[in-house]
Amino acid sequence: MSTKNSPPGTLSPQLSRRHFLQASSALVALPFFTTPGHAASESVEPVAQEKGTERVVHTCSTFDCGGKCDIRAHVQDGVVTRISTRPDDALDPQMPVMRACVRGRGYRKFVYHPDRLKYPMKRVGKRGEGKFERISWDEATTLIADKLKSITAKYGPASRYMHVGTATSGGTFSGNAMAQRLLNMTGGYLASYHSVSMGNTAAATPYTYGIAASGNSLDTLLDTKLVILWGHNPTETIFGHTNHFFQQMKQNGTRFIIVDPRYSDTVSSLADQWIPLLPTTDNALMDAMMYVIITEKLHDEAFIRRHTLGFDEDSMPAGVPENESLVAYLTGAKDGVRKTPEWAERITHVPAQTIRQLARDYANTKPAALIQGWGPQRHNCGERTARGSTLLATITGNVGIKGGWAAGYGGCANRKFCVGPEMPDNPVKAQISVMNWMQAADDASKVTPQDGLKGAEKLESNIRLLFSLAGNYLTNQNPDLRQAARLLEDESKIEFIVASDLFMTPSAKYADLLLPETSFMERWNIGETWGTGSYLVLSEKLIEPEFERRSDYQWLREVAAKLGIEKEFSQGRDEKAWIEHIWEQTRLAMPDENLPDFATLQKTRQHLFKSEPYIAFEDNIRDPENHPFPTPSGKIEIFSQRLYDMHHPEIPALSHYVPAHEGPEDPLSEKYPLQMITWKGKNRANSTQYANPWLQEVQTQKLWINPQDAEKRGIRQGDEVRIHNDRGVSIVPAEVTPRIIPGVVAMQAGAWWQPDAQGVDRGGCANVLSSARITALAKGNSHQTMLVEVAKA
Template structure:
């Protein structure tokens, strides 16, 4: 039987879900806030909960903003509805996230009639979407045979496991277990770098010596001023930030939000919105520093005791004159003082606003400048990350309660499980996650200068690729059109295995397409990110539909056909792996009093109620015994390590340098609009795009300012053509003052929908984004792109 998916992403029989759909239709679809975790409480009007219903606290294992508490109501083998914990169930010492709109909509995702239901192999051209049904035995044999053939011919470095964010929010995932299998059979080509925050994580240590520079949010309860710099926490659902920010707002904290877009965070929190041209963050930071220092508002005692490179008297040896921060700001070398008037035409932030912002930040004690991950997804992202750390330093907001050290912002006190036992990988070379297309196309293009580590060259192109719940392959990857040209060439990657719930744009490029289970159909432990710190059991609630199987289940078959099943599984089923991981975590965290696995199945979660964590508190309290982990032992405003690189895009002070495809690039004459993306509240990256309820929450449109729309004859709702030299997308226009002039915006994560001419009709920004990597981290610059928009 051949299935063809040319006209849409789905097309699978609904027969298996009749029972589930009927059960769903018979129940109320609305959250009853009075329903409690034990199923008690005043029933909502029309509530017809079955007598055998059980209510199970659980969580998803997507790479989402946090592990929100969802209460799955299970009856007759079906999840009939989802509620969440009530307000009075929140623990103020470590609140669990209450289910957001994504969490409330999981049933329509899990019970979607168009889920993949059986293994299939490709029968048409790669990317056409033509597959035929095969048995699981045939599928696992294909994988084992291709692993043997390709490894024998090209070596283990030809094997690659791609990013899989729809499974990486749990401790036990298909992508981690395929890595375990590959390590047992020779190894694989690894990647480093995080697409989410890799640039800022790489840059922050050049100031502080370590990446994690964030405190726990309970330290901000009495902070009078918070500056959210490109941090759209209300829509990204970033950990449990919203819980604390709303409490702070109610207690009188003033919020300033810097963002080109009037986001929901601006709407819900901001006392002031400052729109800023993308990629000009450092110009604004430079001008703020100029005001702070020239008006004598900097913290002299803090700077003198803890820092290196502020002025000429505090510079490291071997550096010529006029390289310090003060010298740069006062124009000692270039004759240009970095005044607000200098920054205004670059940033489009009025000079008087820059002065007010600088004064507010410097004179409010303490103040927290918290940077999101959007600004560092530009090709100047490392400079922006370090610039924020310098601002925090000169105002004395590092290592103090209520302050914030800026930079990466991750909380080092967060706790994680040990994860599954992982054998050593015999393959030592690594590539940046941004190098994989080059490594598949021509491995000789990937050099140490381009991001290769552990070797001077690669021994092979990528020849076999595994994508587990990963739509990065041909949707979230930058410059999709370039990427799919490599994927379509079967002389490059010879075998692609995709395991997923749906036929995503990436899954269409599989040679073997496998139907995965949802989080409701397997065992796992949810791990938080952001600044939350708790672990939650994600229990198997329902049987897997159709012929879907967990990745671990079919990987055991592959391991058997490779002759390593006993070493791979260690005789454990999926639940036994979860139990082993939990018990190993208990031993490693003996001081945290984790419950036994048996008790966890009753308790459901464990909250780490640690004392408030202030980043770098010990370094500031006792610098003699707790120096910073930098070469100098101090906060390095000027980084001699960066200076010695002598790279124009990596200045030792992380000051403003015009970005490639920024507003000062000559290309702006042809493509005058800067396109940015944002992470919306209705999906995590591209996960849940197929959920019909969440498609209603927010429709895919191009935000464009009325001034830019009028110049182009564009009216509200018109179909517009967004284009540059890399691609074209057609999408309706949202004419709104919520985006600043000169900038347009698309929600990230829309599924790519090309027509016969390659024109995208889904509003997928990555047909327009650049594959240029950043200079220091070798990271992504998805956000830096110039476009033009015309009425279609």
């Protein structure tokens, strides 16, 4: 069988399913994907090589994935026949671009999947039934234009809402951005804030340091003696080029300790020690570590005296009552409870001696890096956990030094981005947290400044028109999604929903108008990295869309024409022209970076920023008089007066342990005794690529349960189990494994919701069980905090 005659979506003879799965296993075993003995190449590879009629194009995806790994698309006769990746010897060690991971290797099967949406469609059944009829693009864009006019005229522009859509957030140009541009040019819309991924820690970290970005570039850690990864799982999430540096550090002798309730692949590949704890008890472990460090005089006293506020009673701000300092809290001066390792053991289930040794190792190893992942901050105590890690880094003097890490948010301030398309101001000044959208759709009067409303005292209207572009949040990633489904089914609430996607996702079934989007292979973009990555990759249009698929920008441009603003909206640019414009504007904004012109970029394909090693807060520590921290005191604030003045029990001025709602100390645990957590797996980014059959075979959806908990419930390996609480039920097979600790169960995040006739989920979608409770400080998501019971189905 020749490749040329293979129908789209079939396996290429160059890459069978068996070989794909074998490659997947190899990628897990070798997280940073280099071959010993090959020298790094400093030269730029040719863009595309002609091999007969085949082009090999260096590109990247622009899905919600931060690696921007090196994809080599083999294009022949207008078809991508296979995907390879960069050669082993084409690595720039100063800013390594990752070889294609298991997701990257599977993109061709995803793009050519026969179940992709093909035509614009209008709903004909009830919302959620998934019944649609095909219509023309002219009908679709006319309907959108007419609804924009009529709903805006009736309720005002604040009735229009753009929902979270992250599946294109890896690129500088997206339908979401251009839809916002269109809405701003026609009166505005109700905007949202807060990142579901890391918004809680980004909101909490500035109360210690004044700003959120608190991470170094990873090349500053190569000589670090100890790294503590706290709820950080880069081997499975494949987080940019992180694994390259971590593996290099491992070879250099760095010791890795991993704190996580689950024995993840990161534990397997990196850890010298695994310390499991009960979810939501992180602050108790941190408190006990600080108790040991301070009572054994292992803290960096000179650093603390020079740079911090609130360590002890002598360093407290004026006017605060006594016994509010860190030392007073840890020694029980106010509440009579010393925060000893024995105290923490009862809460965390981590042995007291393990806590002592962890504290001593961290304090005595110079330098050391405590790097926190984003999983712990997705609990309703996540803001406290984020700040707790900054206090540990501070009292050990690991802030602002090479080889250390300031903890907290961990984003790197030296990253470079494209400027993006020009965005007119939004005339609607009110903003809601993304966690408020259901309230705003149900009864806008429920959304107050105390609940997260910004820029206004009240909302002018309920949400009446909703765009969900490149997003599966509505009824899949949304916490308590059954509540969301009930709201969406009520057509007296939101009157018109436009969804654009590649597949008939669970969220797409709730659209009134469903549009077939293009994949990254079918449009132009520029890929941008996450984490501490610092490079840009051209994502070229490789193939023409099949059937009647259009990019969001194409149909938005047609809507703009029917609203009479096409000229102003598009500025006469097609998609490629916008990418060229954005690149040239970025060149002007970064004159010192020597970015090539766009014509050259089409040959070089990528630009690596040759940044110097970056250490967060280095200037603040080196010269505090001329570089004070951007906090009210100009110092690192162990005690935050701003938080103290909020008088909120869940937002302590000192970040310390407070029992979490639906945590192990909640009375609800009598009814639902198991804490459930989720993790981001290697085979998909959130729910993107769930429909890829190759990647479903890479990792099947199961519930991890400890043998002790399984035995109590009569559950054996492979049994169908019923996971339930008051919010919902999900049935999946059981994975009985000691890789999850007793009292905790775990399931991979992002599986599609598949309710049966009784409403029971059969897809393993954890969000039928998760809570829509918002966090106290950031007004963010806490969907990792959920109590459940498990029984044999």
